[in-house]
Every structure is written in C-alpha cells, then in structure tokens.
Amino acid sequence: MIDFKQLAENILEDLMGKTPISDILLKTKIFAAKRNDSDLLKWVSQELEGYIDAPPQYRILNSGLKVDVFVPFRGTTRIEFPTDVINRKDIRERLSHMPFHNPITEIENLCSNDNESTTIQMRIPVAVYGVLNKNLNGEIQDSYQYVSKAAVQQIVVTVKSLLIDYLLKISKDEDIDFNSFVKTKATMITQNNITAGIVNMGDGTIHAEGATTVVGNNNSINNEQNESLQAIIESIDRLAEGLTNRHDYDEVSTDIKEELKKDNPRKGFLKRCFQAIPTILGSLSSDIIANQLQPYVLSALSLLV
Template sequence: MATIVEGLQQAALDRNAPVSDLLRRVKFVAAKLGLGRVEDWVEQELNGYQTTPPDYRRVRGRPIGRNPVRGWIPIAGNTEPLSSAPAFEPVSALEALVVASAKGNGSLHMPYPRDIQALLDRENRVRGWSYALEVSPSEFTRILDRVRTLVLDWALNLERAGIMGTEDNFDRDEKEKAQAAATTINIGHIGSLVGNLGHGNVSGDITVSGLNTQQISSILPQLRAHREELVAAGAHGPTLDDRLNALEQALANPQSDHSFLRGLLTDLRNCLSGAAGSLVASGALNILNAMLGTGVPAP
C-alpha cells in the first residue's frame, strides 16, 4: 500500500486529477506535519488570493474595448501596461474556466478595474465602454500546471528528507524531521514563491491584512523569556527557536508579506500546541489564535 507521500506524488503526476483535489491532499499532509506556511499557500490557492498573487499567476493577453457599434476591438497605442494582470481566482474557478472555454470561442475576458476603465474612457473620449484583457485559456492551464509541479517538487522534497508516512499518518520522528527541515520542504520557498505573494510594508505599528505587527513584536520576547519552561512542557526547542528567529527577521524586512507572516505564526502556534499544561503556552495560543482568526481553541 502506498504511503501518504507516495500517494501525493502519484496524484501530482496524474493529469486527470483536478488540481483542487490535489491541493486538498497537500492541506491534509501539511496539517499532519504542522507546516503552517504550506497550509496558508493551499488556502489561498483553494479560496482565492486576498493579497497580491505570486508571479506564476500573472497572465498575459490582448487589451480590448467594446465599441457599441463594432463590438470588441483591440485598444490602440502603447498597451504594454495593460497586457498583463494577476489572477486572483481559486484554482477550481480556473479549472472551470478552462473547461468552459473549450466549449466556447477559445478566449476569456478579464474586465479591468473600474478606475482603469474610467481612465480609458477619458483617453478615448468616449463614455460607458467596457474594457477587458482577452486571455487565452492556455494561460490558466499554465497556472494549474505550475501549481501541480510545485506540489510534486514539494512531495519529492519530503521523500528526500525521509518523510513518507504510512497510509494515513506520520510518526513522531517524521513530524520532527518536517519541523526541522521546514525551510527546505516548504512550498513557499520553491521558485521564490515567498516574497512574491505581496509587497506590503510590515514594519512599524501597522496592520497587514488583519495582522498587527506591533502585537506580534510584543509577544516574541515574552516567549523567549519563557523558552525553558515551554520546552519542559513539551514544545520542540529547535523549532521554537527557528520560528521566533524567522518572525523577528520577517518583521524587520519591509518586503515580508501577509502570507509569509501568517505561515510563520501558524508554525509557531503548532509548535506551542505541544506544550500541554503550560500557562505561558496557553496564553500565547489564545493570542495567536486571535491574531490568525482561526477560532482554534487553546488546548
């Protein structure tokens, strides 16, 4: 019988398996191994991006406008700034678009935001036209293929790290290996994905998509001060140190983004979940769950 990771590899190689189903497998594996950053990436792929999508989700096409008399026509002039756009939609929506386009005219229209449509009206001295980016379905197929490849690479990296699992779970040793090797088996680090999910400044006392960076900064020294107590209660010391260091570095880096911070906080929460009976861990878990908005109760 195939192990969990072997099953994931086989699913990634099966072009008949929907990418949305493949991602649910990844979510299951990541949750079992406590890899919060991978879970966060999966959530955005499954539910749609609330922050700037990664570079592989940028599609190119032909800018067009709808003339009330002539119908859709190409936009003239320097259209390079209008020739690409990010795809925020969930993978299930992209899959549906590809299937639907095969039955239609072979192209898809992505309407421009209202401010750009108003600007194009002014530039063309018209009123009430519609404008869109005409995109080939192959662009969305490319995104789905990229996600499938990312998953396959990740599953192969799990195997290289000696993490295979059984049919439906992983043993304690494999879970510890996953935590120790998180930086090399994290989907967020394949193809420089992390860093491309968004470009908001996260330094100072500001809120990034619901995450208050000052609040995050205030909890880190408290956890460091009680490190020995947390480890004695069951938290994995090396993992705890790694996540605290990573969070401090992320907060000091203006290029760190919402997704990266959420993933690190989720990793930290999973690490502290092992410190059963610690009042410090329980208090920190309540704060982290409130930050993440997960609704996950403290142990």
C-alpha cells in the first residue's frame, strides 16, 4: 500500500531545500498519478510544460508600458505610456497585464540570468501602434511591456507555496479537493503577493503601503501557536550562529519576532518569512545545517496553514 503521507513529506523536504522546482514538480507528478488526483496532475503538467490557454491568475502580472516616440525636429523620446487612456477595454487590459505561459523552468531561468536588468520586457505587436498613436504627438518607433524580475520570481514562490500548503494538509491525512484548493489559495496569494511586484521605472518613488496585508479568514494565530513559533525561530537563530554574511537572515528573523509581538500577528506574513529562510540560509550554510533546518521550518508552516 502506498504511503501518501510519507510521499507528501518527502516532497516537502525537497521544497525546503535547494532542489529545483522542476524536479520537485516531477516528483509531485508521480505522487498525483499514484493518488489518482487528476486535478493535481493536470496542474503540475501545465506548470512543467507551459499553458496553451489562459494561465492561472498568479501568472498574469501587472505591467508597465514604455513607448519610443519620434517627434520631428526633437528626435526620439522614451516615455511611460498610461494605459488607462486607451479606450478599447480589450487592448487596455492586455497592455496593462503580462501573462506568462512559459514552463516553470523557463521562468526560473528568466530570473536567474546574468544580465543586470531588473525587468523582464516584451515587445508589443506593431498592429497596436495605431491605437496608441491617437494619444501621442509623434510616431512610435518601438514599444514594450515590462515587469520586475522580482514579480516574475513570485510565480515560482507561489507554486512552491501552493504545494507546501496542499502537501501539509495531505501529511495531516486531510482529504481535500486540489482543484478548489488551488483556485482559492492562488487567488489569495495573488491578492497579497503579486501586487507587490509593481516597480518604478522613472526617477520618482512608489509607495505601496499595506502590500503585505493578508485578506480572508483565519489569518491570525492563537497564543499557543505564537509561543511555538517563537521557540522555532529561536532554534533557527541558534543554527545560524557563526554563519557569515547573514544580514538577510537577521532581517527575516527580526521581522518574525516583531510580528509575533503584535496583538494580531498575520499568518500570511509569517508564512512568507518562514518560507524564505531555507533559501537564505541555504546559500550560506552546509547541507548539515540545511537538513537540521527543515524540521523547524516545516513545523512553523504547519502551524500557519
């Protein structure tokens, strides 16, 4: 008899380590097939192979629009084009959002290449220029949409977060429907994380107050959970003692402790902090520390489901 709980826990261990997301999804594909979970199998297959039709909401990112305009006697100027002035709704929606149909491995590569650009860019069809020209005093030479690499990387984080939450429930022997689960969770994650991917491409400053606000039900923790999470982060602190260049970890650890001091600590915020720890410490520590870290992080996440 197949021990699905053990399989789920094995995949969770990979999610907490340095295993590429594509390898984790391949293992999850076997898990889904053995469990006869057609919804999970379909989702994993689409993440691995790419989406032919419309991708899920967490893969559709808010984007900006840049236009190079030639003005006689003045030359070419690059401007930020405000998409809200476009009258046609279908074009306005398309030019203010960038869908990512790519396989998950391509998305990982987009965010890990060596060039110094902080954005991902995509040229728009020349056929659309006529619509944009109505709002310009000049001739369009080039135009492209852009999103920050951080926002694109959030797609991978969302996939991991969905898997972690789902598999934690499986490891607790909870019988849940993946299709309804992923729709609900992905919507919540999109509302709370993807919007944080807005970037400023000009000289000014963008303030995104409340970007980490969590919406929905069951978002706070009780006193017992609070005490357990405090003990976990203190144990992880001890594991991290002696590591060099641990500034990023210290910031996350401080954020967790400060959040736990509040009257109503936010589950979503704490979950994202704990999910970030394996990546941060994994780049600084040995495999021995990474293996010791996994049970603590999994315990914390199980309290935050």
